[in-house]
Amino acid sequence: MFLTESELKTLTGYELPAWQCRWLDRQGFNYKRAASGRIVVSRAYVESRMSGQQAKLQLNFDALKRRA
DSSP: OBOOHHHHHHHHSOSSHHHHHHHHHHHTOOOEEOTTSOEEOBHHHHHHHHTTOOOOOOOOGGGGSOOO
């Protein structure tokens, strides 16, 4: 479900969490920090980003209509 520490190092090119965060921030990747300080990145998210797929955005135009 999440990248291993080794995979995160391969993705970012960095071993230290602070540098990994810096790289992820600059590349616009979403991530979380666990209480242990470990960087947590969704495998599915990285796969979609690296394959060039974009999340599908669906707008709810009904929510914009004025109430009568």
